[in-house]
Amino acid sequence: MAILNILTYPDKFLKTITEPVENIDESVVKLIEDMAETMYENSGVGLAATQVGSDKKILVYDISAEREKKEYQVLINPEIVSSEGEYLSEEEGCLSVPEYRANVKRSLSVVVKALDRNGQPLTIETEELHAVVLQHEIDHLNGILFIDRISSLKREIYKRRVKKHLKNK
Numbered sequence: 001m002a003i004l005n006i007l008t009y010p011d012k013f014l015k016t017i018t019e020p021v022e023n024i025d026e027s028v029v030k031l032i033e034d035m036a037e038t039m040y041e042n043s044g045v046g047l048a049a050t051q052v053g054s055d056k057k058i059l060v061y062d063i064s065a066e067r068e069k070k071e072y073q074v075l076i077n078p079e080i081v082s083s084e085g086e087y088l089s090e091e092e093g094c095l096s097v098p099e100y101r102a103n104v105k106r107s108l109s110v111v112v113k114a115l116d117r118n119g120q121p122l123t124i125e126t127e128e129l130h131a132v133v134l135q136h137e138i139d140h141l142n143g144i145l146f147i148d149r150i151s152s153l154k155r156e157i158y159k160r161r162v163k164k165h166l167k168n169k
């Protein structure tokens, strides 16, 4: 397994709209394992393929209390088929948006359809934190970062900070 490099804002690849996985071959299995290892190494709750430079519709996440077990979830070609309610998330963070957190307006509950790591269809109906993680990661697969969902004022402040930081490097 390999620890992959995580792309960070303003890397343009993070805007990539991913392509559905047609078949779960060896390269896909390896990508999933590497993504999970990368997520644990960086203490992330979830990781989407775009964050490691892949355009495949794949995400991994682990919201369990016992992360040392590394029993992560894999969703291939996930899609939100319905959502309900409004939910102001706890401050969200993202491995691709380092050193920044913000509350984000999310749906309270979602129904997600996807394939599992064996290519079997599954449906997840969930709410609150679990639903927020799914919305955040599925956003990544559509080229959207959580900072695209905060107020433009807050976003500009963050962007200015990154610009300044990059200039001083």
Ligand code: NI
Pocket (backbone or CB within 6 Å): 093, 094, 095, 096, 136, 140
């Ligand atoms: Ni993220």
